[in-house]
Amino acid sequence: MIAPSELIINPDGSCFHLHLKPEQLADKIIMVGDPDRVNTVASYFDTKECEVSSREFHTITGTYKGKRITTLSHGIGTDNIDIVLNELDALANIDFASRTIKPIFRQLTMVRVGTSGGLQPFVPVGTYVAAGKSIGFDGVLYFYAGSEKVRDKAFESELMRQLKWKLSGIQPYVVSADPSLVKQITQDDIIRGVTIAANGFYGPQGRKLRLPLADPELNRKIEAFEFNDSRITNFEMESSSLAGLSALMGHRAMTVCCIIAGRVAQDMNTEYKGSMTGLIETVLDRI
Ligand SMILES: O=P(O)(O)O[C@H]1O[C@H](CO)[C@@H](O)[C@H]1O
Numbered sequence: 001m002i003a004p005s006e007l008i009i010n011p012d013g014s015c016f017h018l019h020l021k022p023e024q025l026a027d028k029i030i031m032v033g034d035p036d037r038v039n040t041v042a043s044y045f046d047t048k049e050c051e052v053s054s055r056e057f058h059t060i061t062g063t064y065k066g067k068r069i070t071t072l073s074h075g076i077g078t079d080n081i082d083i084v085l086n087e088l089d090a091l092a093n094i095d096f097a098s099r100t101i102k103p104i105f106r107q108l109t110m111v112r113v114g115t116s117g118g119l120q121p122f123v124p125v126g127t128y129v130a131a132g133k134s135i136g137f138d139g140v141l142y143f144y145a146g147s148e149k150v151r152d153k154a155f156e157s158e159l160m161r162q163l164k165w166k167l168s169g170i171q172p173y174v175v176s177a178d179p180s181l182v183k184q185i186t187q188d189d190i191i192r193g194v195t196i197a198a199n200g201f202y203g204p205q206g207r208k209l210r211l212p213l214a215d216p217e218l219n220r221k222i223e224a225f226e227f228n229d230s231r232i233t234n235f236e237m238e239s240s241s242l243a244g245l246s247a248l249m250g251h252r253a254m255t256v257c258c259i260i261a262g263r264v265a266q267d268m269n270t271e272y273k274g275s276m277t278g279l280i281e282t283v284l285d286r287i
Pocket residue numbers: 032033034075076077113114115116201236237238
């Protein structure tokens with residue numbers, strides 16, 4: 001039995017942060033950072049079954065063209081993904097009444113639809129980029145046993161070498177999104193890239209406002225990095241722990257982003273919400 005302090009169930013039978021009950025979760029999940037983007041995704045639904053809001057976690061479950069889908073916001077950062085993934089997995093695979101793991105595994109399919117900063121001239125503002133691989137600047141995955149089974153050690157070594165890594169205490173890790181899901185969602189019209197999930201928006205993505213950066217050359221080295229014909233395409237803030245934890249748990253997950261900041265051309269689309277709708281429609285159709 002999993003103790004009440006470890007799997008926290010609210011008095012209404014919902015999980016601690018998401019405030020969702022097991023029966024409110026669909027097998028297909030569209031995740032977004034911004035709680036308001038959940039409304040955009042759900043505006044395409046034909047039916048709406050439930051809507052729950054708690055902190056930055058806003059969830060709507062409904063149907064789209066006959067498919068039952070849950071859309072939920074995870075807020076910003078890989079640490080939030082730790083909460084969201086563990087609670088979604090608990091909703092699917094732990095019996096809340098007996099607090100025991102269910103004998104039959106239920107697999108979830110999760111697509112995160114996010115915004116991102118582009119790092120190459122071939123992914124200008126407005127491009128959709130899927131994270132075939134994610135580089136985690138965070139440390140969430142290291143707290144779970146067996147992380148080495150889902151990490152790409154060769155890629156990690158090459159990254160440390162080419163980036164002449166200087167930031168002590170941070171060891172970037174590399175994980176893959178679910179390959180069959182990436183194929184299903186990207187088909188032949190969405191770029192498959194390598195995405196850095198940074199543990200911050202400013203310094204960790206090489207943005208200098210008032211504070212100087214520890215390695216001011218890091219973005220230049222990231223942009224020049226090349227390994228096995230792949231380049232690092234974009235920055236966002238969740239894809240690494242999403243791909244890594246899902247792989248450890250046995251779920252299918254991936255991230256696809258719309259580029260809203262061109263870090264090479266130094267341009268920005270502050271009116272990006274309109275360009276997210278095309279990506280949301282594509283993911284709804286293909287999930
Ligand atoms: O637009 P979302 O989905 O939030 O994604 C990106 O935008 C946020 C930073 O502005 C981070 O969450 C990053 O991953």
